[in-house]
Amino acid sequence: MATDSERNERMEKIVSLCKRKGFIFQSAEIYGGLNGCWDYGPLGAELKRNLRNYWWQKNVTERDDIVGLDGSILNHQDMLKASGHVGGFSDPMVDCRTCKARFRADQLGEAKCGEKPSKSPLENGCDLTEPREFNLMFQTWMGASRDETSVAYLRPETAQSIFVQFKNVCDQTGERVKIPFGIAQIGKAFRNEINPRNFTFRSREFEQMEIEYFCRAQDGLRLTDEWLETRIRFYEAIGIPRDKLHILDVPDGERAHYSSKTYDIEYDFPFGVQELEGVAYRTDHDLKAHSEAVGKPQEYIDQAAGEKFIPHVVEPSAGCDRTVLAILCEAYDEETITDEKGKEETRTVMRFDPKMAPIKCAVFPLLKNKPELVEQAKAIKAQLQPLMNVTYDETGAVGRRYRRQDEIGTPFCVTVDFDTIGENGPDLEGTVTVRERDSMAQERVKITELAGYLAERLR
Amino acid sequence: MATDSERNERMEKIVSLCKRKGFIFQSAEIYGGLNGCWDYGPLGAELKRNLRNYWWQKNVTERDDIVGLDGSILNHQDMLKASGHVGGFSDPMVDCRTCKARFRADQLGEAKCGEKPSKSPLENGCDLTEPREFNLMFQTWMGASRDETSVAYLRPETAQSIFVQFKNVCDQTGERVKIPFGIAQIGKAFRNEINPRNFTFRSREFEQMEIEYFCRAQDGLRLTDEWLETRIRFYEAIGIPRDKLHILDVPDGERAHYSSKTYDIEYDFPFGVQELEGVAYRTDHDLKAHSEAVGKPQEYIDQAAGEKFIPHVVEPSAGCDRTVLAILCEAYDEETITDEKGKEETRTVMRFDPKMAPIKCAVFPLLKNKPELVEQAKAIKAQLQPLMNVTYDETGAVGRRYRRQDEIGTPFCVTVDFDTIGENGPDLEGTVTVRERDSMAQERVKITELAGYLAERLR
Numbered sequence: 001m002a003t004d005s006e007r008n009e010r011m012e013k014i015v016s017l018c019k020r021k022g023f024i025f026q027s028a029e030i031y032g033g034l035n036g037c038w039d040y041g042p043l044g045a046e047l048k049r050n051l052r053n054y055w056w057q058k059n060v061t062e063r064d065d066i067v068g069l070d071g072s073i074l075n076h077q078d079m080l081k082a083s084g085h086v087g088g089f090s091d092p093m094v095d096c097r098t099c100k101a102r103f104r105a106d107q108l109g110e111a112k113c114g115e116k117p118s119k120s121p122l123e124n125g126c127d128l129t130e131p132r133e134f135n136l137m138f139q140t141w142m143g144a145s146r147d148e149t150s151v152a153y154l155r156p157e158t159a160q161s162i163f164v165q166f167k168n169v170c171d172q173t174g175e176r177v178k179i180p181f182g183i184a185q186i187g188k189a190f191r192n193e194i195n196p197r198n199f200t201f202r203s204r205e206f207e208q209m210e211i212e213y214f215c216r217a218q219d220g221l222r223l224t225d226e227w228l229e230t231r232i233r234f235y236e237a238i239g240i241p242r243d244k245l246h247i248l249d250v251p252d253g254e255r256a257h258y259s260s261k262t263y264d265i266e267y268d269f270p271f272g273v274q275e276l277e278g279v280a281y282r283t284d285h286d287l288k289a290h291s292e293a294v295g296k297p298q299e300y301i302d303q304a305a306g307e308k309f310i311p312h313v314v315e316p317s318a319g320c321d322r323t324v325l326a327i328l329c330e331a332y333d334e335e336t337i338t339d340e341k342g343k344e345e346t347r348t349v350m351r352f353d354p355k356m357a358p359i360k361c362a363v364f365p366l367l368k369n370k371p372e373l374v375e376q377a378k379a380i381k382a383q384l385q386p387l388m389n390v391t392y393d394e395t396g397a398v399g400r401r402y403r404r405q406d407e408i409g410t411p412f413c414v415t416v417d418f419d420t421i422g423e424n425g426p427d428l429e430g431t432v433t434v435r436e437r438d439s440m441a442q443e444r445v446k447i448t449e450l451a452g453y454l455a456e457r458l459r
Numbered sequence: 460m461a462t463d464s465e466r467n468e469r470m471e472k473i474v475s476l477c478k479r480k481g482f483i484f485q486s487a488e489i490y491g492g493l494n495g496c497w498d499y500g501p502l503g504a505e506l507k508r509n510l511r512n513y514w515w516q517k518n519v520t521e522r523d524d525i526v527g528l529d530g531s532i533l534n535h536q537d538m539l540k541a542s543g544h545v546g547g548f549s550d551p552m553v554d555c556r557t558c559k560a561r562f563r564a565d566q567l568g569e570a571k572c573g574e575k576p577s578k579s580p581l582e583n584g585c586d587l588t589e590p591r592e593f594n595l596m597f598q599t600w601m602g603a604s605r606d607e608t609s610v611a612y613l614r615p616e617t618a619q620s621i622f623v624q625f626k627n628v629c630d631q632t633g634e635r636v637k638i639p640f641g642i643a644q645i646g647k648a649f650r651n652e653i654n655p656r657n658f659t660f661r662s663r664e665f666e667q668m669e670i671e672y673f674c675r676a677q678d679g680l681r682l683t684d685e686w687l688e689t690r691i692r693f694y695e696a697i698g699i700p701r702d703k704l705h706i707l708d709v710p711d712g713e714r715a716h717y718s719s720k721t722y723d724i725e726y727d728f729p730f731g732v733q734e735l736e737g738v739a740y741r742t743d744h745d746l747k748a749h750s751e752a753v754g755k756p757q758e759y760i761d762q763a764a765g766e767k768f769i770p771h772v773v774e775p776s777a778g779c780d781r782t783v784l785a786i787l788c789e790a791y792d793e794e795t796i797t798d799e800k801g802k803e804e805t806r807t808v809m810r811f812d813p814k815m816a817p818i819k820c821a822v823f824p825l826l827k828n829k830p831e832l833v834e835q836a837k838a839i840k841a842q843l844q845p846l847m848n849v850t851y852d853e854t855g856a857v858g859r860r861y862r863r864q865d866e867i868g869t870p871f872c873v874t875v876d877f878d879t880i881g882e883n884g885p886d887l888e889g890t891v892t893v894r895e896r897d898s899m900a901q902e903r904v905k906i907t908e909l910a911g912y913l914a915e916r917l918r
């Protein structure tokens with residue numbers, strides 16, 4: 001078991017690599033940073049795209065029973081009143097009458113007093129108010145005036161746009177959607193967290209990957225269990241092994257009031273075991289609430305059976321940024337290796353599942369001052385480029401180039417050497433060295449077979 | 460030339476098809492709608508994904524000189540002060556002292572008086588104030604307090620996060636980015652338009668696909684011309700022909716003050732010729748402004764030449780929703796066809812470029828009550844599903860199923876008939892009918908060759 005300080009040190013190394021290698025930057029860093037907001041750099045943007053696209057592929061494209069939606073981030077206030085977010089989506093806060101700082105009432109032990117940052121408000125005996133509810137939604141105004149009628153919110157979850165478009169989706173897709181079926185969405189959501197923390201884990205702006213899966217009441221509990229298993233297999237497929245996941249069967253009294261079953265899928269982050277995804281059986285709560293608010297039943301019509309009803313809903317709701325962070329944490333590894341001269345060195349390697357790796361393949365000429373090698377390496381890069389994210393590197397010794405690719409998790413490096421161009425005879429002409437990231441094993445592969453060789457191993 | 464009323468009618472048909480078929484819904488429609496915000500339904504979400512992914516493929520994956528970024532939507536107020544958005548990003552507005560309505564000063568002729576909606580404020584002789592500047596950004600507060608220090612904005616453009624992360628991107632990518640190079644981003648931006656209009660064209664929430672292409676000062680004008688041509692070719696590749704585009708070389712005095720060259724790429728929408736994309740030479744304005752604001756030069760370091768400088772920037776900035784709308788408008792077609800019985804009917808067909816089509820292929824059994832046909836059709840659908848967005852339909856006559864697919868722009872329909880299952884002898888066993896959307900031509904294709912046949916035609 002790693003100690004707390006080992007876990008902290010590991011997390012610091014991951015955060016540092018993310019900045020240094022262009023995975024994740026603090027938003028507006030040159031302006032001192034925007035707390036709780038993050039920008040994904042070149043490699044982070046690719047990693048996040050890979051995750052989004054794979055999720056969509058598995059949950060929408062490859063399924064007959066799920067369709068997509070892409071709703072607006074700005075949400076109508078009446079819709080969020082009906083969903084309970086305007087009235088109830090809040091944390092209890094206390095103010096200090098002396099230092100004027102505001103704290104979450106349930107986190108006073110961890111908070112720091114505004115005047116004595118070495119002490120928590122409790123240790124310091126601060127003059128605290130009674131807890132008051134503080135709404136977590138970001139509010140703005142839409143239109144020319146700023147008054148109660150023009151209030152709009154940044155959505156606190158993507159789910160509500162699915163519920164309010166439920167009937168439109170049923171009406172349009174006609175033949176296609178028959179209960180049980182789901183509507184899936186990937187998109188940004190926003191919560192004005194008082195204490196964003198743990199790198200990107202608890203941020204104010206975050207991306208969700210949500211499915212609302214509509215079914216008959218009698219199937220709700222069974223489908224919740226099935227979705228839990230489906231989602232665990234998804235995490236395994238992107239490189240997060242089952243034994244690093246913890247499944248919390250949320251007990252009575254701790255679930256949302258409308259949910260009769262909720263599982264939290266948690267990951268063992270260096271900063272603790274924390275939630276990646278909730279699989280919640282939401283009953284018919286949401287569609288009923290919107291039905292009442294608009295005065296029209298948001299029903300499903302079963303043409304064949306001649307019946308109408310408000311369906312129940314199972315919601316697998318995953319955090320995209322949290323999953324990216326879990327992928328980064330899981331991938332990070334250091335190992336001691338011995339080079340050809342017998343010298344020991346530490347190799348930092350991001351052991352991404354190849355599907356998630358931002359760059360799939362790096363192509364090197366053995367030497368940059370040999371035009372035949374450079375030309376051939378560039379030709380191979382150009383050949384692979386329409387098929388995958390590929391990079392070219394000619395700087396420094398090949399060993400150092402391998403290390404650079406290891407650090408960003410590139411699964412394969414292809415080197416063009418003198419054998420490739422036939423300088424050592426015809427036997428190996430037209431072949432390249434392919435080096436695999438994790439095993440560091442090298443294989444000779446024909447250039448004509450390279451695309452197929454890589455495609456097979458990148459699946 | 461189409462008359463105005465023909466163009467209006469055409470636009471109404473497109474809007475109606477978008478709702479009916481699940482391309483685009485009004486946001487929060489059941490709550491009366493959120494003006495200027497739209498939700499993409501199942502088909503619209505796929506169309507938009509196809510556009511985003513193709514843009515990324517062509518501008519990031521397939522280029523050596525452009526890397527991606529994915530920045531936060533919430534923006535630091537100091538960053539938008541430096542960029543000029545807090546002080547200057549505004550429209551002139553006038554208020555009516557009688558009816559209290561607010562109008563854009565430059566659109567008074569089109570506006571409607573709050574008390575006499577049949578007249579414009581000018582016709583009505585309303586009691587108007589002098590024009591005042593109205594900032595177009597959506598404002599919110601971040602953190603526990605609501606005061607001047609906690610103000611944040613929804614970004615009015617994705618560009619600024621690229622400029623403020625310029626140095627981080629240069630630092631991390633090391634070998635990879637050498638001037639000229641670009642940083643690309645796709646993401647939502649927000650403008651509090653007073654009069655959202657023309658369907659999704661002028662909305663308050665919209666998605667941008669932007670590149671900031673950094674170069675030396677002497678290359679700025681040449682690269683602006685080159686980017687214009689590259690971008691026109693992009694539109695051609697997604698099915699918008701060059702002769703439907705208008706290139707506006709924005710004259711002196713109408714460009715942004717910092718731009719010494721701007722082209723607008725406009726499309727001939729049914730509601731008029733309107734901008735899809737701007738290709739603007741922004742000089743070194745942005746990086747200079749941020750350098751001054753933070754007191755640190757946002758420079759590029761040329762290691763080889765031993766020099767440092769603030770690069771100039773060429774910005775091809777495309778509207779993703781506007782391009783989706785152009786694709787929809789361009790694709791919409793009606794034609795009169797004669798069926799086998801000599802009866803004339805109108806065929807509505809969305810002639811999408813196959814790359815953009817939401818669904819690539821529909822698979823039908825000729826009859827739904829023949830298990831061998833159904834089984835074979837479902838097997839073909841399952842075989843294609845990991846490769847492309849495919850659908851299965853068994854309801855109604857095949858002719859009606861073709862019409863349904865025509866209306867949503869599916870390029871290919873595959874029918875499993877009695878020949879397929881060998882009921883009419885061995886000659887055509889194992890083949891299916893593939894019907895192409897635009898020509899309505901049919902071909903027999905072997906099932907074993909179907910995936911390759913389609914893949915080739917969907918590129």
